[in-house]
Amino acid sequence: xxxxxxxxxxxxxxxxxxxxxxxxxxxxxxxxxxxxxxxxxxxxxxxxxxxxxxxxxxxxxxxxxxxxxxxxxxxxxxxxxxxxxxxxxxxxxxxxxxxxxxxxxxxxxxxxxxxxxxxxxxxxxxxxxxxxxxxxxxxxxxxxxxxxxxxxxxxxxxxxxxxxxxx
Numbered sequence: 001x002x003x004x005x006x007x008x009x010x011x012x013x014x015x016x017x018x019x020x021x022x023x024x025x026x027x028x029x030x031x032x033x034x035x036x037x038x039x040x041x042x043x044x045x046x047x048x049x050x051x052x053x054x055x056x057x058x059x060x061x062x063x064x065x066x067x068x069x070x071x072x073x074x075x076x077x078x079x080x081x082x083x084x085x086x087x088x089x090x091x092x093x094x095x096x097x098x099x100x101x102x103x104x105x106x107x108x109x110x111x112x113x114x115x116x117x118x119x120x121x122x123x124x125x126x127x128x129x130x131x132x133x134x135x136x137x138x139x140x141x142x143x144x145x146x147x148x149x150x151x152x153x154x155x156x157x158x159x160x161x162x163x164x165x166x167x
């Protein structure tokens with residue numbers, strides 16, 4: 001039991017150290033790079049937000065009780081919401097007559113999954129609502145066209161968004 005307690009303390013210390021490193025690496029716009037001094041990466045930012053959502057969901061780290069961590073997540077989600085708006089605007093520009101077709105990529109699926117962890121605490125703002133609703137409907141409509149991994153991410157996200165029936 002003593003060894004287990006020691007391991008938990010070690011893990012807690014490592015988690016705190018890694019969260020501090022993440023804080024230092026986060027760009028002012030809320031995104032994270034792959035490595036220090038590299039440009040920000042949407043992919044990495046979505047993975048970090050997803051990982052922090054997992055830690056909170058599993059009870060490993062209560063992110064709501066840590067103001068610095070909550071601020072990091074809030075900034076990251078604002079960045080990711082903005083990236084989704086850019087995706088939507090680009091789709092409207094390139095496919096104005098084909099918006100009912102499938103425009104859902106792995107980036108939007110990963111976004112919906114990451115965002116689903118925080119939908120109740122950080123609601124989508126009115127400026128991002130159109131793009132968010134568009135990709136949410138795309139996910140519900142086209143989810144079976146993806147492999148099992150993405151289907152699972154979509155199903156979990158839509159469940160957290162309280163969309164119980166998938167057409």
